[in-house]
Amino acid sequence: MATTLYQHSTVAALKAGVVAGNQTLAQLLTHGDTGIGAADQLAGDVTILDGQAYQSQANGKTQALAGTVKVPFAMVHANQPTIEQTFENVDQHVFEQQLLSLYPYQNVLVALRVTGTFATMQLAVNRSAAVTDQTAQRQFEAHNVTGTLVGYYVPSFYHGVTQTGFHLHFLNEDHRFGGHVSGYRIDTGVVQLQALNALQIVTPTHDQQFLNRRQ
Amino acid sequence: MATTLYQHSTVAALKAGVVAGNQTLAQLLTHGDTGIGAADQLAGDVTILDGQAYQSQANGKTQALAGTVKVPFAMVHANQPTIEQTFENVDQHVFEQQLLSLYPYQNVLVALRVTGTFATMQLAVNRSAAVTDQTAQRQFEAHNVTGTLVGYYVPSFYHGVTQTGFHLHFLNEDHRFGGHVSGYRIDTGVVQLQALNALQIVTPTHDQQFLNRRQ
Numbered sequence: 001m002a003t004t005l006y007q008h009s010t011v012a013a014l015k016a017g018v019v020a021g022n023q024t025l026a027q028l029l030t031h032g033d034t035g036i037g038a039a040d041q042l043a044g045d046v047t048i049l050d051g052q053a054y055q056s057q058a059n060g061k062t063q064a065l066a067g068t069v070k071v072p073f074a075m076v077h078a079n080q081p082t083i084e085q086t087f088e089n090v091d092q093h094v095f096e097q098q099l100l101s102l103y104p105y106q107n108v109l110v111a112l113r114v115t116g117t118f119a120t121m122q123l124a125v126n127r128s129a130a131v132t133d134q135t136a137q138r139q140f141e142a143h144n145v146t147g148t149l150v151g152y153y154v155p156s157f158y159h160g161v162t163q164t165g166f167h168l169h170f171l172n173e174d175h176r177f178g179g180h181v182s183g184y185r186i187d188t189g190v191v192q193l194q195a196l197n198a199l200q201i202v203t204p205t206h207d208q209q210f211l212n213r214r215q
Numbered sequence: 216m217a218t219t220l221y222q223h224s225t226v227a228a229l230k231a232g233v234v235a236g237n238q239t240l241a242q243l244l245t246h247g248d249t250g251i252g253a254a255d256q257l258a259g260d261v262t263i264l265d266g267q268a269y270q271s272q273a274n275g276k277t278q279a280l281a282g283t284v285k286v287p288f289a290m291v292h293a294n295q296p297t298i299e300q301t302f303e304n305v306d307q308h309v310f311e312q313q314l315l316s317l318y319p320y321q322n323v324l325v326a327l328r329v330t331g332t333f334a335t336m337q338l339a340v341n342r343s344a345a346v347t348d349q350t351a352q353r354q355f356e357a358h359n360v361t362g363t364l365v366g367y368y369v370p371s372f373y374h375g376v377t378q379t380g381f382h383l384h385f386l387n388e389d390h391r392f393g394g395h396v397s398g399y400r401i402d403t404g405v406v407q408l409q410a411l412n413a414l415q416i417v418t419p420t421h422d423q424q425f426l427n428r429r430q
Contacts, residue, residue, distance in 0.1 A: 004415075010372050012371070013322060013372070016322075107228060108420055155227075156227070157226075195420060198418070199414075199415070200416075201413065201414040201416075202412060203324075203412050203414075204412075205323055210322055
């Protein structure tokens, strides 16, 4: 069973300005079919679902990306969930706390996928600002949208290597709307969980900017 | 070329008290022949050199360990250094700063091995205290010892996952004296460096203590 979360580069490197794409999506997708990432120069967010990567722009507008496109950061895994449960009419914070209390995942990387209808979906419309300064993150809100939340729960000791806590991206059902999720309320949703026992971090040591940038 | 640092568990888990051995050395050594680790219940330090693991007790006394012995934490890699340089009559801090200025390894995991004679070698004689409270670390000092320093330089963004900065263990030439290094001065030493572009962290998700312990 695939239990590895494969990560290209680190959040610390992004924060230090190493934001030029330095790995192709085609290469990344050899390590998984599902995940999240950042676009070249942080011009939007990347969501990977069923082996296809999508880029969401600041206004939520989303389009499929070719395998030749390079990204500066991504996390992918092979989607093989082992737990499935339905949730209805629940706010983000209650939902996330319930997941952590229902399952013994205090110190475990967990892949999370929620398919359903969301009463509200708040997206961060300026990923660049969100990475470099959380306070500058503006929000974009949609209502009664159907689609898929995809991402990870990451224990706090991975801070620095990656974003900790819940980190989710959204892709609507026709794959034309989505982005980095900052808030949501589930109307009806099926959550699928997959515990991952390994994290493989590969850093772009072929990138001169990565080698030399002070953090 | 082997470029992966394989880590079993995390320093954060050790600090949270997940200190019972939960992986055999035999299994760990399938991922590398060189490295460092902690002993069961933090009763001493583990140093791995040329495919053999050794345990150093509080007084520096060191002995070989069988493959069936389980440890709660370890980092290993396949020793294939690409850089070799001789240093003479140099203090720890000057030596480590020179390495970082000579080589473009600001954001890179680096495996480090120094074989030589050390004018002074300070070892931390209470690993348990050192992990859980740096101020409680007592020191044990030897003079004019010949042997090998082995360990890693870890960039700061890996904080939480592992110990950052230089993390070195010492093993003397007859493998009967060694431990966790807190200071040293090189008389004459040959340093070998190996850049590692990947970190694979495998967490003991089969260990109930790991699953449930709050950090």
